[in-house]
Amino acid sequence: MRFRTESSPHMIPAHSVGGVMQQVLMALVPGTLAMAWFFGWGVLVNVVLAVLFAVAFEAAIVAARKRPVMPTLGDNSAIVTGWLFALAIPPLTPVWVTLIGIAFAIIVAKHLYGGLGYNPFNPAMVGYVVVLVSFPREMALWPAPDTLSEMSLGLGQTLQTVLTGSLPAAMDWDAITRATPLDAMREGLGAGRTVNELTTSPLFGTFSETSWEWIGNFFLLGGLYLLFRRIIHWHIPVAVILGVAIPAGFFWMLDPDSFASPAFHVFSGAVIIGAFFIATDPVSASTTPLGRILYGAGIGLLIFVIRTWGGYPDAVAFAVLLMNMVAPTLDHLTRPRIFGRERRGPPPGDGHG
Amino acid sequence: MNPTLTDIIRDGLWHNNPGLVQLLGLCPLLAISGTMVNAIGLGIATTLTLLLSNVLVSLIRDHARPEIRIPVYVLIIASIVTAIELAMNAWFHGLYLILGIFIPLIVTNCAIIGRAEAFASRNSVPRAALDGLMMGLGFTGVLIALGALREVLGQGTLMANAHLLFGDWGHGMTLQLYPSEHGFLLALLPPGAFMAMGLLIAAKNWIDSQFEAEPSPTGDETATATEASPDNA
Numbered sequence: 001m002r003f004r005t006e007s008s009p010h011m012i013p014a015h016s017v018g019g020v021m022q023q024v025l026m027a028l029v030p031g032t033l034a035m036a037w038f039f040g041w042g043v044l045v046n047v048v049l050a051v052l053f054a055v056a057f058e059a060a061i062v063a064a065r066k067r068p069v070m071p072t073l074g075d076n077s078a079i080v081t082g083w084l085f086a087l088a089i090p091p092l093t094p095v096w097v098t099l100i101g102i103a104f105a106i107i108v109a110k111h112l113y114g115g116l117g118y119n120p121f122n123p124a125m126v127g128y129v130v131v132l133v134s135f136p137r138e139m140a141l142w143p144a145p146d147t148l149s150e151m152s153l154g155l156g157q158t159l160q161t162v163l164t165g166s167l168p169a170a171m172d173w174d175a176i177t178r179a180t181p182l183d184a185m186r187e188g189l190g191a192g193r194t195v196n197e198l199t200t201s202p203l204f205g206t207f208s209e210t211s212w213e214w215i216g217n218f219f220l221l222g223g224l225y226l227l228f229r230r231i232i233h234w235h236i237p238v239a240v241i242l243g244v245a246i247p248a249g250f251f252w253m254l255d256p257d258s259f260a261s262p263a264f265h266v267f268s269g270a271v272i273i274g275a276f277f278i279a280t281d282p283v284s285a286s287t288t289p290l291g292r293i294l295y296g297a298g299i300g301l302l303i304f305v306i307r308t309w310g311g312y313p314d315a316v317a318f319a320v321l322l323m324n325m326v327a328p329t330l331d332h333l334t335r336p337r338i339f340g341r342e343r344r345g346p347p348p349g350d351g352h353g
Numbered sequence: 354m355n356p357t358l359t360d361i362i363r364d365g366l367w368h369n370n371p372g373l374v375q376l377l378g379l380c381p382l383l384a385i386s387g388t389m390v391n392a393i394g395l396g397i398a399t400t401l402t403l404l405l406s407n408v409l410v411s412l413i414r415d416h417a418r419p420e421i422r423i424p425v426y427v428l429i430i431a432s433i434v435t436a437i438e439l440a441m442n443a444w445f446h447g448l449y450l451i452l453g454i455f456i457p458l459i460v461t462n463c464a465i466i467g468r469a470e471a472f473a474s475r476n477s478v479p480r481a482a483l484d485g486l487m488m489g490l491g492f493t494g495v496l497i498a499l500g501a502l503r504e505v506l507g508q509g510t511l512m513a514n515a516h517l518l519f520g521d522w523g524h525g526m527t528l529q530l531y532p533s534e535h536g537f538l539l540a541l542l543p544p545g546a547f548m549a550m551g552l553l554i555a556a557k558n559w560i561d562s563q564f565e566a567e568p569s570p571t572g573d574e575t576a577t578a579t580e581a582s583p584d585n586a
Contacts, residue, residue, distance in 0.1 A: 134539040
C-alpha cells in the first residue's frame with residue numbers, strides 16, 4: 001500500500017490575508033444593511049462604486065509597479081478599503097468625491113508607501129480625511145434617516161443624484177438632509193442650549209438618535225463576530241470604547257448640561273465601526289498587547305477631545321490617523337519580554353549570545 | 354572645482370536646483386505657493402536678493418576676514434532684503450500685503466547664504482552674478498510650478514489677482530478653469546503643499562532617470578523600510 005506523500009507546509013494557517021479580509025467584509029454586511037435601511041439606497045450605491053474604484057485603482061497601480069495583478073487583488077484588501085470609505089462618506093456623495101478619495105486611499109496612502117503591509121496609515125481613513133478636508137460642503141450633507149423624512153429617494157433617483165451631483169427636480173438639499181446627532185449636539189451646545197434640551201427631542205432613542213443607535217448595534221454584531229472568529233483581538237475595540245466613554249463620563253459627571261453622556265458618545269457617529277473595523281486594521285495598528293490597549297485608548301481619547309473641543313463633529317478618522325503615527329513607537333516601547341530572557345536582555349540572534 | 358558657465362546655468366536651473374534638489378528655502382516655498390501670482394512675486398524678490406547678495410559677497414570676498422564672514426554676509430543679505438521690502442511696499446503694495454512676513458523672511462532663506470558661502474565667496478563677480486541669477490530663476494521656477502499646480506487644483510484658477518503684480522491689465526490674465534466651489538481645498542492647505550512638492554521632486558527624479566542611459570553610480574536609495582516583526586516564532 002502506498003501512502004500519498006505531501007510536501008510541506010503541512011500546517012496551513014487558519015487565516016490567509018484574503019480569508020481575513022473576506023471575514024471582515026462579511027462582518028460589515030449587517031451594519032451596512034442597517035445603514036441602507038435608515039439612509040436609503042445611497043449607502044449601497046456608494047459601497048458598490050467605491051469598491052469598483054478601489055479594485056480598479058489597485059489593479060492599475062499594481063500593474064504600473066510591474067507586480068503581479070491577480071494575486072494582489074486576491075487579498076481583498078482593496079475591497080475592504082473601498083467599503084470602509086463608502087461607509088464613512090454621506091450616502092448621497094457625488095461620484096467624483098468618491099473617485100478622488102479612493103484614488104488617494106489606494107495610490108497615495110497605500111501604494112506610494114509600498115502596498116499592503118507597508119502603509120503606515122489606514123488607507124480608507126486617509127482617503128476620507130482628504131475629501132473631508134477638501135470638500136466640506138459635500139461631506140456635510142447627511143440625509144435624514146428615511147424614518148424621518150417625508151420623501152425618500154428611490155434607486156433611480158439615488159443613482160442620478162450620486163452620478164450628477166445634483167438632486168432630482170423638485171427636491172432640494174435642505175428638505176432631505178439634516179444634522180447628524182453629533183452635528184446637532186455640537187451646534188446646540190455652541191448655541192448655549194443644554195444637553196438635556198437636545199436629547200429630549202423625539203428623534204432620540206435611548207442613547208443617541210434611534211437610527212445611529214441601531215446602525216451601531218449592527219456594526220457591533222459584526223465586530224463581535226470578528227472577535228469570535230479571532231480575526232481581531234479584544235484589546236483595541238475595548239480600549240477605544242473605554243477611551244471615549246471614560247473621559248466623556250468624567251466630564252459628563254462634572255457638568256451634565258454641557259457635556260453629552262458617554263453612551264451618547266459611544267453610540268453616535270463612527271465610534272463602534274471605528275473601534276471594531278477601522279482601528280483594528282492589522283497593518284497600521286499597534287501589534288503588542290499593551291501597545292494595542294494604549295493605541296485604542298489614545299484613539300478613544302482623541303475622538304472625545306476633537307469632538308468636544310475640536311473643529312469637526314466626528315473625529316474617528318483623525319484619531320485613527322494620529323494614533324497610526326504613534327503605533328511604531330508604541331510597538332517599540334511595549335515589546336513583550338522574550339521567553340527565557342530578562343526584560344532588557346539582548347534579543348536572540350544578534351551576536352551577543 | 355571651476356565650473357564652466359554652462360555648468361553654472363545647468364546647476365542653478367536643474368541639477369542643483371535650490372528647491373527640488375537642495376531643498377533649501379522650503380518655508381517660503383511651501384507657504385507662499387498657494388497661487389501663481391504670489392509665487393511669481395516671491396520668486397522675483399528672492400531672485401533679486403540672490404543676484405545682489407552674490408555680487409556684493411563676491412566683491413568683498415578678499416576683504417572680509419574669514420572669522421567674521423558669516424555675520425558680514427548676513428548683514429549684506431539683510432540690507433538687500435530690507436531694500437527690496439521697501440521697494441515692494443512702494444510699488445506692489447497689494448502683493449506686499451499678501452506676502453507679508455515672507456518678504457522679510459527671505460533673509461532666512463538658506464539658499465541665499467548657502468550660495469554666498471559656497472559659491473560667491475570663491476568666485477569672480479560675473480560668475481557669482483550668473484550663479485545668483487540662475488539659482489534664483491531655478492527657485493522661481495519651482496515656486497511657479499508649485500503655485501500653478503496648487504492654484505488650479507485648489508480654486509480652479511490660474512493667475513488670480515494678477516493685477517497686484519502687473520497693474521490693471523492683469524485683470525484680464527486670470528483664467529477660470531472650473532467653478533471654484535468644487536476646488537480641491539487640500540491643495541491650498543499646508544499638507545497639499547508638501548504633497549505637491551513631493552510630486553514635483555518625484556517628477557524631476559523620474560525625468561532624470563529617463564535621460565540617464567546608464568544607472569547612476571551613486572546608489573541614492575538605501576533601504577529604509579526595515580519591517581520590525583516581533584512575532585517570528
